[in-house]
Amino acid sequence: MEQSLWVKWCHAYLLQKFNFWTTPTTGFLSWSWRQILLLRPLAKEHIIYRCGNGEHFSLWYDPWLHGESVHALYGHRVIYDTGLDRLARVKNIIREGEWCWPQTSYDLIDLQQRVQNIPISSAPYSIHWNKVGEAFSTARAWQVIRRRSNVVPWRDVVWHPKRIPKHAFSLWLVLHAVGVIQNAACIFHCGETETLEHLFFQCPYSPKVWRDVLSLCNVFRPILSWTYEVLWMSTHAKGKEFHHTIRKLAFAATIYHLWIERNRRCFRNHFLPYQEIVQLVRQDVCGKLFNGNNSKRCEQHHSLCVNWGIPLGEMM
Structure with missing residues (x-):
């Protein structure tokens, strides 16, 4: 390690005459180097x-x-x-x-x-x-x-092998209630207060998106409260089979694009109809599975491929 190019560069340009253990953390330092020193x-x-x-x-x-x-x-x-x-x-x-x-x-x-x-x-x-x-x-x-915590039931819904990183990160933030303003009016102008539970999926706008996305997953049921939606996904998308992967990708993509739409309306005063959000979700899921998936030659998987626009020729 001492002979690596990065270590030599650190000695030449960052440490110079100082010992690593006594180098001060003040002065004109990059954020990353200061964090290493701390x-x-x-x-x-x-x-x-x-x-x-x-x-x-x-x-x-x-x-x-x-x-x-x-x-x-x-x-x-x-x-x-x-x-x-x-x-x-x-x-x-x-x-x-x-x-x-x-x-x-x-x-x-x-x-x-x-x-x-x-x-x-x-x-x-x-x-x-x-x-x-x-x-x-x-x-x-x-x-x-690292700080260790108990394994949460939604872990595999977020951090599965086929995840789209920015979608997974956004879903993780929402699951930790990061970024939602608890005392502001709903940005979708429904007259209610913005809360996590309201935004996902009690606001009149977001359930329309989620209902259409669920139908693409061949899931037809009433929209649940946020807590029970997460619980349902943790139970019914638990596994590596094709339809489980579709559900997990669709859920994370829906949360991501709803959050983007919320910020778009808040900061840019630009509005998209819910049908376009559904199409954005569909494009992302299709793009992720376009060049490889574990679908089988069965009616259930064939229907999902048609719904999401995944080429049938990619079926295994």
Whole structure:
């Protein structure tokens, strides 16, 4: 990792003369670089340093001392007391395979005691993630630091393999009630207050869209409240069969285009009739499944392909 082009660029242009662990987070920094720097305390909890011969670790600033740096524990004074400069390496206080801190201050005497259980070897240094022997990867880091919650019943409705990313993200936001103003008048001018439950699907406009989309899915039933629509989808679109995939794509596309229409009316004062929203949903679902799907040669799947405009020649 240290020899990667990105790391070399970071050292040359971002770190320059600073150590990664002490680089300030103020100044003219990009948002992404600042966020990386702000994550250092969290990362340090899971990084394990093995000094080896001490050739590459900063004596003062790398957290090789039981997860902390010498500078963080003892401050600037200890650097002055050793007579070494700020660029000193761990190897500079190793003599003949033994720790050899100058005994010129109480802090240095304490340091000499602290390092006795840190092994020294002729092997090169190593850095491990979370446990000795485990290399760092973004996947492992994410699994360690992410906040875990219970699996929600609608997970597969949103994050299925055939999802359209922007649709899935919009649906996820709506399921978390992000962006809906709870005290404003409905933008579709029905005279009611805009709430999540009203927008999906109690407003006179949105049920027309959803009813037509359901009919394209060969589903004919009354429109339910938002909570029960999500529950119905979680139950009746649970699986990887063709008709389940159609329902999940159609649901997410409907939510996405209704939300776009809501914003279009709110910010651009431009209105589309509900039939055009249905056509936009149909185009997106058709486009996703146009070049490959798992439909079977049966009446149910044939009917769905006709409804959505998916070429029959693509049927498997």
